[in-house]
Amino acid sequence: MSGKRDYYEVLGIAHGASAEEIRKAFRGLALKYHPDRNAGDEDAAARFKEAAEAHEILSDPQRRELYDRYGHAGLSGMPMPDFNRDSIFEAFGDLFGDFFGGGRRRGPQAGNDLGLAIEIDLLQAYHGCKKTVSFPRQEACGECNGSGAKRGTSPAVCKQCRGKGVTTVRQGFLSIRQSCPGCGGYGYVITDPCPVCRGRGRVSARRNLDVEVPPGAFTGLRLIVRGEGEAGEPGAPRGDLICEVHVKEHPLFYRDGDNLVCQVPIAFSQAALGADIEVPTLDGPIVHTMKPGTQSGDVFRLLGRGMPNVRSGQRGELRVMVLVETPRSLNKRQEELLRELAELDNKNVSPQRKSFFEKIRNLFAPSDHKEEDK
Numbered sequence: 001m002s003g004k005r006d007y008y009e010v011l012g013i014a015h016g017a018s019a020e021e022i023r024k025a026f027r028g029l030a031l032k033y034h035p036d037r038n039a040g041d042e043d044a045a046a047r048f049k050e051a052a053e054a055h056e057i058l059s060d061p062q063r064r065e066l067y068d069r070y071g072h073a074g075l076s077g078m079p080m081p082d083f084n085r086d087s088i089f090e091a092f093g094d095l096f097g098d099f100f101g102g103g104r105r106r107g108p109q110a111g112n113d114l115g116l117a118i119e120i121d122l123l124q125a126y127h128g129c130k131k132t133v134s135f136p137r138q139e140a141c142g143e144c145n146g147s148g149a150k151r152g153t154s155p156a157v158c159k160q161c162r163g164k165g166v167t168t169v170r171q172g173f174l175s176i177r178q179s180c181p182g183c184g185g186y187g188y189v190i191t192d193p194c195p196v197c198r199g200r201g202r203v204s205a206r207r208n209l210d211v212e213v214p215p216g217a218f219t220g221l222r223l224i225v226r227g228e229g230e231a232g233e234p235g236a237p238r239g240d241l242i243c244e245v246h247v248k249e250h251p252l253f254y255r256d257g258d259n260l261v262c263q264v265p266i267a268f269s270q271a272a273l274g275a276d277i278e279v280p281t282l283d284g285p286i287v288h289t290m291k292p293g294t295q296s297g298d299v300f301r302l303l304g305r306g307m308p309n310v311r312s313g314q315r316g317e318l319r320v321m322v323l324v325e326t327p328r329s330l331n332k333r334q335e336e337l338l339r340e341l342a343e344l345d346n347k348n349v350s351p352q353r354k355s356f357f358e359k360i361r362n363l364f365a366p367s368d369h370k371e372e373d374k
Helices: 007-010 019-033 044-059 061-075 085-092 122-127 268-273 332-347 351-373
Strands: 114-120 129-140 165-173 176-181 202-213 224-225 241-247 254-256 259-267 275-278 288-289 300-306 315-325
Touching: 007 019, 007 044, 019 044, 019 176, 044 332, 061 254, 061 300, 061 332, 114 129, 122 241, 202 224, 241 268, 259 268, 259 275, 268 275, 268 315, 275 315
Parallel strands: 114 241, 259 315
Antiparallel strands: 129 202, 165 176, 224 241, 254 259, 275 288, 300 315
């Protein structure tokens, strides 16, 4: 078992905590256990890193989902953050205002992630498919190549921070570095903005993209397409496109994990005598031999006829429930045969019916004995 503490316990928050609650909890712990406030205290340094790791995992929706479901074991094999003093500020400088002299110029920021829904039917989920999606996103402006400055001009060095991107403010024994308010941490300002993007460096455009949906896809499955999100700042990568799959309900099959369930109606004669019946599957109908004496509601299982597992590819089973149908109308010959059968039933009572009638007789037997005793 992992010797690590529960991440929620580390931050002192509930399992259903919001992103803002996670942020605030980490900020408080980071300020409390920061090495500059606890010089030489190894326990404080360890708690500082522990809190940073907890924040890193819980602030990422995908890693948080894995952690919530499987605990630390769900993160096995994934690269884990290994923070030192500088990397803490690189990752979280904006979070707590670059305290204790640890401020850094933030550098080019990666683009934001985008999310959209993909709707498919059960057959597409079974075989896997390719879906074309269309969505708006931010692209680097072609006029200024993403710089935000008018063609032929360049951004100017920020006079307030002299290109450093940070300013320093002292408050008592604290030295606080924060992003420069004059340039927003960039270190430069745009004095002559691009007329196309108005200095933003990015413009809105529509992107058409083919997304591969794997066999076995299920509702809630997230497909991450790297580098297809919003454009980043010059020199920074794009964000990702996160597609969430929704599988429409099927009129015949009900999905239970990797298994499929369906109902097949049969005639009374087929149930009583046994028969070869046609069973639907997502690969087409197959013939199944049904044993004599099948009861309505009986379920038989066909291995390997269910959905493929999205990770292993191994297929589940198809569970077929048979329902014996009572005919609503009979032709003359059918009625004659059923009446003949009914007469035979009255003469040759089945074990189930015999048991039922014996229970009825036993129910009234005590009172009969009392009359005889009188």
